Amino acid sequence: MSFVIFIKRIFHRVYVACKAENDVPVGVNRTWVKYIEKGEFPHTKRFFSVMRCNHCEDAPCITICPTSALYKRPDGIVDFNNERCIACKSCTQACPYDAIYIDPETHTAAKCNYCAHRVDVGLKPACVIVCPTEAIVAGDLDDPISKISQLVAGNQVTVRKPEKGTIPNVFYIESDNASLVPNGFLLVDKESGVTSSRVVQAVKKKFQFKKRVKN
Amino acid sequence: MLEEFFFGGLSGGLFVIAVAADLLGIKFKQFEKFARMTSYLVLPVLALAGAFIAFHLGKPERGILFPFFFKNYDSWLVIGGWSVGLAVPLVATYAALWYYKINATIRRVLGVIVSPILGFVSFYTGLLLSGAMFVPLWSQEYLPYLFLNSGVLTGLAGSGLMYVLYQNFGSSKSEESSGVLRIIGYAIIFFVLVELFELQRFMDHLSSNPVKIDNSGYFVAPNGSVMAYEYVTQGVLAPWFWWGIIGLGLTIPLILTFIEMIFNKVIQPYVDWISGVKFASILSGGIILRFVIVWGGELKAPLTVIPQLNQIPFGG
Numbered sequence: 155m156s157f158v159i160f161i162k163r164i165f166h167r168v169y170v171a172c173k174a175e176n177d178v179p180v181g182v183n184r185t186w187v188k189y190i191e192k193g194e195f196p197h198t199k200r201f202f203s204v205m206r207c208n209h210c211e212d213a214p215c216i217t218i219c220p221t222s223a224l225y226k227r228p229d230g231i232v233d234f235n236n237e238r239c240i241a242c243k244s245c246t247q248a249c250p251y252d253a254i255y256i257d258p259e260t261h262t263a264a265k266c267n268y269c270a271h272r273v274d275v276g277l278k279p280a281c282v283i284v285c286p287t288e289a290i291v292a293g294d295l296d297d298p299i300s301k302i303s304q305l306v307a308g309n310q311v312t313v314r315k316p317e318k319g320t321i322p323n324v325f326y327i328e329s330d331n332a333s334l335v336p337n338g339f340l341l342v343d344k345e346s347g348v349t350s351s352r353v354v355q356a357v358k359k360k361f362q363f364k365k366r367v368k369n
Numbered sequence: 370m371l372e373e374f375f376f377g378g379l380s381g382g383l384f385v386i387a388v389a390a391d392l393l394g395i396k397f398k399q400f401e402k403f404a405r406m407t408s409y410l411v412l413p414v415l416a417l418a419g420a421f422i423a424f425h426l427g428k429p430e431r432g433i434l435f436p437f438f439f440k441n442y443d444s445w446l447v448i449g450g451w452s453v454g455l456a457v458p459l460v461a462t463y464a465a466l467w468y469y470k471i472n473a474t475i476r477r478v479l480g481v482i483v484s485p486i487l488g489f490v491s492f493y494t495g496l497l498l499s500g501a502m503f504v505p506l507w508s509q510e511y512l513p514y515l516f517l518n519s520g521v522l523t524g525l526a527g528s529g530l531m532y533v534l535y536q537n538f539g540s541s542k543s544e545e546s547s548g549v550l551r552i553i554g555y556a557i558i559f560f561v562l563v564e565l566f567e568l569q570r571f572m573d574h575l576s577s578n579p580v581k582i583d584n585s586g587y588f589v590a591p592n593g594s595v596m597a598y599e600y601v602t603q604g605v606l607a608p609w610f611w612w613g614i615i616g617l618g619l620t621i622p623l624i625l626t627f628i629e630m631i632f633n634k635v636i637q638p639y640v641d642w643i644s645g646v647k648f649a650s651i652l653s654g655g656i657i658l659r660f661v662i663v664w665g666g667e668l669k670a671p672l673t674v675i676p677q678l679n680q681i682p683f684g685g
Binding site: 214217218219220221222239241242243247248250256261318 | 427431435441444445447501
């Protein structure tokens with residue numbers, strides 16, 4: 155299961171929907187909406203970017219979790235079981251996206267789990283349902299006729315920190331470094347000579363390769 | 370977190386030193402008292418490390434019942450947890466064999482067999498951190514060896530300090546103590562030099578901006594190691610690194626050991642005090658080493674701000 159996020163359509167309410175749906179306590183977030191202001195006054199625009207668990211194919215949080223409280227479901231969702239979590243905080247260090255937090259009420263690790271409880275009964279995640287502009291599209295990339303597959307195939311998409319090799323499953327459309335990196339740093343180091351577009355091409359190539367293998 | 374790394378490493382070092390002294394005691398009887406006393410120290414220090422690990426967890430009760438919860442054997446925390454769990458009864462048996470003076474041969478054989486497990490406890494504290502592979506400072510290549518060496522060095526210092534205190538306050542002072550302290554001094558010079566060498570190699574590695582090709586082979590990604598190097602040696606952690614680890618933890622003990630050896634006759638009346646300061650200095654350096662490594666791990670590559678710490682503006 156994957157997400158596609160349209161940067162220029164996103165609204166702040168996805169964050170509120172996520173908080174309400176999952177009873178996320180004050181001070182922590184499963185979905186964090188970054189505000190990006192561009193241009194010079196009076197010609198300014200504000201965009202929003204959504205940062206969350208990337209439900210990586212090769213998720214380092216699953217590898218490091220001693221109790222297997224973090225696990226990958228057969229449908230690809232990286233879910234967690236707070237009945238097993240000992241809150242050793244290894245996963246918070248292992249995640250390159252800083253997407254995992256310790257819930258101040260349960261004292262266990264938590265993160266976006268793709269609203270697995272909704273998916274199990276055939277519903278879409280809360281952030282998808284609430285967004286009036288359909289800025290977030292959720293679905294199965296293994297299904298070639300799904301909307302998300304067509305969006306990923308037909309658009310210039312990017313992912314966060316592709317160089318980490320985790321194969322993230324949250325794809326961004328119309329994004330730039332300011333919207334992908336929390337403090338707006340460059341996606342990759344200048345010294346390596348790897349530009350953003352090359353990174354994206356490589357991710358897409360890799361993704362297509364994986365799909366061919368599956369087929 | 371640094372407390373469990375310090376006490377875990379220290380317990381491993383203490384046990385290895387206790388067994389080494391026990392073996393030396395076959396030929397040099399003056400080591401027997403030192404070995405016995407050190408063997409009694411291991412279990413409380415290991416228990417302290419376990420207590421700190423438990424308090425660090427959000428769910429300590431599940432950590433204590435780890436055999437029921439630890440399932441992922443790819444995780445170093447599981448492997449380390451089992452090694453600590455295995456070490457506790459073995460260390461207790463070893464100390465009991467000393468206490469009841471049952472059979473020296475069985476005790477020594479047990480000590481030699483168990484030493485690698487306790488050595489691994491020191492070693493694994495480095496492996497545990499390097500499991501978070503996107504933290505540039507937590508290098509799997511260097512940290513485990515650095516922590517193992519530091520564990521043995523702090524083990525020497527911990528046992529030496531207890532020995533000096535025991536000699537001065539616990540019983541009548543024996544003439545044999547200077548011989549034991551001299552051998553500890555030689556060992557300290559060796560392990561201090563090894564640690565300085567390891568630190569120099571580690572920092573060289575970080576400052577050389579190593580690039581690595583990721584699993585896919587597509588990306589040559591800088592891992593932020595230069596940032597980590599600057600953070601530790603020139604940034605916020607620099608005073609702790611230079612004054613704490615290099616100065617207090619390694620250079621001062623080295624100088625004091627040389628003073629003890631060169632001016633042996635002149636300083637004889639104060640030798641226990643000088644040794645005490647040296648051992649305390651090494652222990653402080655060991656704690657500071659863990660402090661620098663743990664807090665240096667705040668820096669990920671590339672440097673990002675944790676989203677949860679960013680303030681979301683109102684309105685808009």
